[in-house]
Amino acid sequence: MTTLDHWGGTSRHVDLDGAPVHYVDFGGDGPPMVLVHGLGGSHLNWCLLAPHLVDRYRVLAVDLAGFGLTHPEGRATTVPANARLLERFLAEVVGEPAVLVGNSMGGMVAILHAARRPASVTALALLDPAVPLALGARLDPQVAAAFAMYAVPGVGQWFLAKSRAGVSTRRQVKRVLNLVCANAKSVPEEMVLASMSLLEQRAEIPGLDEAFLTAARSVVWTGATRRRYYAAMSKVRVPVYLMAGDKDRLVPVASAREAARRNPSWRFDVLEGVGHVPQLEVPELVATRIKEWLAAGSLTG
Template identity: 25%
Template structure:
């Protein structure tokens, strides 16, 4: 019996060590392949990585979605908007932005982005949020409305979800287990399932072959990304439950864009319903899926240009 337990313990240690080594190597490789592109600014609780394209006003600040990074926008969209000054941000805890302590909830992330706006001396920029970044943008509209002049939400998460999307199941372990999971099964699981998950996130549009590097996709292969994703998947419904009843109080211009064939978030429940709850909000649909800033950049830019001029 003792020999059996000893062998089991040895096997567990070897497997755990191997997975931790896999994780460390994947994280190192991803950071080498997707290095920081811009500058850093310190705000209370975080050090934020951002790219400032320069250009003329009006200023637009762009926030990416879950498991994303600022290259989700610089892949194709920013090149379509060269006449604007764009501030493209790695959200707190994502990409090359770091945070102090645990991953911040949606409302705290909004406050950190508001602090970044102040630190950069921006005069009420238009705030763009894609996917989970849309929830962060809405939180700022509710809690720091004086910092921005309006919202442009691209395929945003705006309503509580009754069930977690199938592609994210298994990626939100209990908080007490997240650190262990991140350094053992999390990154290897992400590595193995990544191509299939990406295909579903982009569907029906194809995944660009260079999205891992040029689009920043590979930066998700780090334990910090696994933990950040688990935190946001767990916390999103809690945040939205407090936010949705307040949508009627938003007085900023709000424009929402969805791909007609989005397979990750439902354009009706996340788009139409929310547009009806926010006074004066508009909803536009274009061809494409969830990653339209990458796959339909020209159409997205055309819509965003209209939102910026409103």
């Protein structure tokens, strides 16, 4: 167990199905809230948001299989596999129905879980979740090129290795932030340093590239099976709040609008000048909106 004093949380591991899963318990008073990160992310993605939530909720941030400090350990890292991991985490660690907050792939995982196990979820907040590409929407060229590389066996591994070769950990972190943020300068230096430290911790762990590529391909496949994924969304019976940054380069805001159109009971807000990770760019705004929505009862979505 490692105390993360700066972020106000405690790092823990729990054995689920014979392998350790890492999470951070930020403490707090009130009902449980579980934060689920996106592709390539970790518990660190929530360290700026969590302090603004603990006044009303007990906040936990889980690392999905293959990410953060939850090492692959021979486990599948697909979206369905991580939805099952989330199910076990909620049952064995949380032990009662929780608010789920999911970003990117984590939003996709949370949607699939809520559709399948509605009794374990009280409400669902989605921050730029991975959703099907809307008809007519265009992917950012850099994002499209990267995912095209990820899709090809052998090429994906080469691409990831090449992207790291001779590149400092600081540059690697900055490159990701420039992609996912509308304004990467809004992310504080301590978050950059923490991300660098995590990259260095993970550098010698075997199987991480394959875990990432498997997850990336699964996100694309799940989003491409539009009818099945939209059907899962329609089965979510708890209140849903969907937020989307209008500068998101990974999930076009048009795609979020389409998901909201198909689910008119959901609350939907577009965040102006914000990219793919609003919890890092505008954490206070995100926390305020989520808390106000939940305090109002979120009875109408």
